[in-house]
Amino acid sequence: MAETLRIGGACGFWGEAPHATAQLLAGGVDVLVYDYLAEITMSLLARAKARDPGAGYAPDFVTDAVTPNLIEIAKSGVKLLSNAGGMNPAACANAVRAAIDAAGLSLRVAVVEGDDLMSRAEEYAGVSEMFSGAAMPQRDKIASMNAYLGALPVVAALRAGANIVITGRCADSALTLAACMWRFDWGPGSYDLLAAGSLAGHLLECGPQATGGNFTDWEAAGDLARIGYPIAEVAEDGSILLTKPQGTTGTVTRASVCEQMLYEIGDPRAYLLPDVICDFSRVVLLQAGPDRVSLTGARGRPPTGQLKVCATYQDGYRGGMVFQMNGRNAGRKARAFAQAGLDRARARLRDMGAPDFTETALEAFGGHPGQGDYQEIAFKAAVRHPDARAVGLFLKELTGTALATPPGLHFFTGAGRPKPTPVVALFSFLIEAADITCRVTLDEDELAFAPGLPSPPRETLEPAPQPPAPETGGEQATVPLEQLAWARSGDKGDSASIGVIARHPDALPRIWAGLSAEVIAQLFEPELRGEVQRYYLPGSHAMNIVMTQVLGGGGIASLRNDPQGKSFAQRLLSLSIAVPASLIHRMEGVAE
Incomplete structure (x- = not known):
């Protein structure tokens, strides 16, 4: 049987429930990954560090994830990879080391730095925002400026013997990819494998969203208080099997996993990451058993050689x-x-x-x-x-x-009358990856680290696939989209995306035809200021919808009741779609 690496996704945001670490340790894993950071989180951590030079990281990682579970972590040999370092990875590492010393244990802690560009902010004063074209805010308004690092610095730390690796800002999926590259010795040019490892990381980065959380058919998840957190079993050939600990609630089906695969990826043929450009359009998901879903078919291309940088800045006040x-x-x-x-x-x-x-x-x-x-x-x-x-x-x-x-x-x-709060806005731009110097230390010893920066060849993609023409003729029935599909929505700045998965493969052509760009624009007309883009995923019988300039600025910059578009999928699912009555009959009895 091929060797597999069992990776548990123990945290999807700063503030998530603290019990996932113990649950996944009991379920048996080799690596635990923790994603604490969002763009707005960075600004909050930057303000905390400004008040206290010893702060600026996610303390929950130390107090809730590491300290209560240290004995089991040491006993099992599980590796912990976390971006809890936020704006101060070194201080986070020192707090973890103090907890290790207090427990009388010997675990090695590594730190990855280099993402924080605040000291170099003047170098980028003339750049434009990559989506809106706006000018860089004044330096005194900027709260944070961080590049999204890739997996290679974390790989270097693991190869040097680190038990726990703490980073600042990195791509959410990079921690999982790093674990795979370390265990299987995948090279930085093995792009299909890197795409597979990134897919595994993308499935884990939002915790129980892959195991029944935020799922269209949420009733199938059972008691949400006891939901299981995801475990990705990754093989050396890049195949993935997603599951959860036995004895937990939740549900792992093609639908629940595919909702997470589509979540916030934009163009599924060009999901841009620091280490690889991923193509998830032909990923095939199969039910491999109860609460076990296999995924194959991720493809990768050389990265762009650029890194995304997100700056946050104060843009007035709201209330x-x-x-x-x-x-x-x-x-x-x-x-x-x-x-x-x-x-x-x-x-x-x-x-x-x-x-x-x-x-x-x-x-x-x-x-x-x-x-x-x-x-x-x-x-x-x-x-x-x-x-x-x-x-x-x-x-x-x-x-x-x-x-x-x-x-x-x-x-x-x-608490009486509400109070004004600062508006924290997002400013994103691109820089050359070669402009970043990463520093990797293991228990204060600096590791030699020189990431490869491949020059991507010019590639011409084949035309985007289109779904087959829908069935015509025969008796027609009009049904809510939710009867035909699952869907989940999310945000990237001021853009929102909605992944739509057909409950039956034959339904996808009708769904595609019914959800034209014009129909979608009309549904979201009160909010939509930009354009509607649609992408077809033949491997999963799905489509991804991206709407630009639809969130009023997004995040804390927005005055909308739903500034992250989390409810958009539910609105879309209420639409009626005309389908052949014969299709409804074929779908009867098909369950996930």
Whole structure:
């Protein structure tokens, strides 16, 4: 039987539940990977480091993941790879070493540095944002500037004997890829294998999202409190089998795993990573047993030779509140209340000679119709302004209007009036990989490290595949898309993507035809400012939809109720699609 490497995905974001490490250790793994970082997380860690030079990392890795499990980690020989170092990998490593010493153990800790470019920010003052073309913000507004590193520095640390490797910013999947390259001695030019290792990392990087979390058919996951975290069994030939610890809840099916494969990848034929350009369009997923899914067919090409850099910067302030309204014409009453607060605040700004708000958002969501004209609705009112005092003025006037409101206003709060918060915006750009100097240390000893930087050949891709023409003729039926497909959505900056997987292969041509760019644009017309792109994945009978300029800036920069597009898939699944009645009959009895 071919050797396999069992890698557990123990963390998908800073703040996730702390029990995954113990669960995966009990389930039997060789390596644990932890992804703590998002773009906004970097800005938060940068501010923490500015206040305390010993801070700036994710302390949960030390207190929740490592310290309670150190004896089992040492006993089993499991390797731990984590980007918990954030803005201060060395301080994170020192905290881990202190915990190891306190436990009377001997484990070697390595640190990867070089992603933090704040000291070189002036060098990049003239670059443009890679998506919007905007100019680089002023230096005094920038909170963080980090390049996405690849797998090779982590491989060097593992080859030198590290038990625990702590990095700053790296590609989310790079930790898993590094483990595979170390164990199987994959070279930096074995691009198909690198793509497979990156696919395994992409499946693990969001924790239980591959095992029933955030899944369209979420009922199949059972008791979410006991959901199992993912384990990728990777073979030397790059084949992957995804599973979870026995005795846990959740579900591992072609659908749950494919939702995660499509999550936030953009063009599936050109998923750009520091070490490889991945093509997941022809990946085939097969149910290999209960809670076991095999994946084969990932392909890779040479990397671009460039690295993505994400800077975060302060872009004014925002503030708002969510309140409820009920009764007759609840939506109209809620908007009248919010507009009154906004009008009062604007009048005060004019009296002071201050500029107007740069952006406002009055947004209704939810709603429960009752008997007759009775309704219940939630409503959000929010503003942005360069000056925190102007935002505070709006919040004061909004709450101060509460006695002059239409009837039915109510809300829950335990901390008084909301307060203005800084807007942290994202600025992304590309640099040459050769511009980065990585430093790898193992227990304070610096390791010799010289990553290879291949010159990618010019390649001409074949035309993008297109699905076959849909069936025509016969009796037609109109059904919700959810009856035909699974879907999941996510974000990249101000863009949103929705992966759609056909429940039956024969349904994909109809789904593709029904979800035209025009139909999608119309559905998201209130938000969409950019374009709609569609990509076909013949291997998984799926499509990926990418919408640009649809999230109001995205993340903390957005005033939207859903600034990361997490609910977009649910909106799409509510659309009706016309299909042959014979297809519905073929789909009956097909289960995942």
